[in-house]
Amino acid sequence: MxxxxxxxxxxxxxxxxxxxxxxxxxxxxxxxxxxxxxxxxxAWQGRPALAGRPVPPPARLELPESAFAQTREAMLGAVDQASFWLRMADSYHQRGDTYSAAAILRSGIRAHPRDPDLWVGLGNALVVHADGMMTPAAELAFNRAAAIAPEHPGPKFFYGLALAQGGRFDEAERVWLALLARAPADAEWRPMVVERVQMIEQLRAMQRARPTR
Incomplete structure (x- = not known):
């Protein structure tokens, strides 16, 4: 036949x-x-009588919850319209599908272009997708969030966090120290920033104490 x-x-x-x-x-x-x-x-290579063997989809790596997801509510508060998109992106991130996580947040931004939390989430998602590196697109997203909400600490805090995750500790420290310089003394989020500045200082101390060959 x-x-x-x-x-x-x-x-x-x-x-x-x-x-x-x-x-x-x-x-x-x-x-x-x-x-x-x-x-x-x-006629030479065809094997029409062979049974079909569907190829299963590749297994995805399960990733732990990101630092952004762990600290998001404490820094940004109980976000409302952004929470749906951010949580959906978290679910893709934990399955290892970092591309879809960023795509979900782009869809959220198209629906709510003036939401700084979504721009922060996109910046973080792009950094995660780039294996911890701050890309120009990620930096643009963080800057967009800061421009929309210049008085909100979230965009600067998470920008510094993304820099630190990429090993750019000096830049992260400068961002966080500038944030602390204009923060009210009783700000609820202040200890979170202080803690991360101290972590960078501890890391430097450990590097100095490491014996040289």
Whole structure:
């Protein structure tokens, strides 16, 4: 049955080339030779009697909850319209699908372009997708969040966190110290920033104490 179908298909192709494309005798001979070569390849390698074997999708790596997800509510508060998009992105991140996590947040931003929490979430998602590196697109997202809500600590805090995760500790420290310089003394989020500045200082102390060879 398979051979009959192939012969019928070859005949239809040659007829179409002759009637529609206007191929001459030489062109039809070349096309026929190509079709015969394809049929010979099928006769040599084809195995139509083999049972189908669907290939399972590749397993995804389960990732731990990100630092952004762990500290988001404490810094941003109980977000309302952004929470749906942020939690959906978290679920993709934990399955290892960092591309879809960022795509979900882009969809949320199209629906709510003036929501700084979504821009912060996008910046974080882009950093995670880039294996902890601050990309120009991620930096643009953090800057956009800061421009929308210049008095809110969240964009600067998470920008510094993303810098620190990429190993850019000096830059992260500068961002956090500038945030602390204008923070009220009784701000609830202040201890979170102080703690991370102290972590950078401890890291430097450990590096200085490490013996040199």
């Amino acid at each position: 398979g051979w009959l179908l192939m012969i019928a298909l070859a005949a239809l192709v040659l007829l179409a080339l002759w009637k529609v494309a206007g191929f001459g005798r030489l062109g039809l001979q070349l096309a026929g030779a190509a079709l015969l070569l394809a049929m010979a390849g099928y």
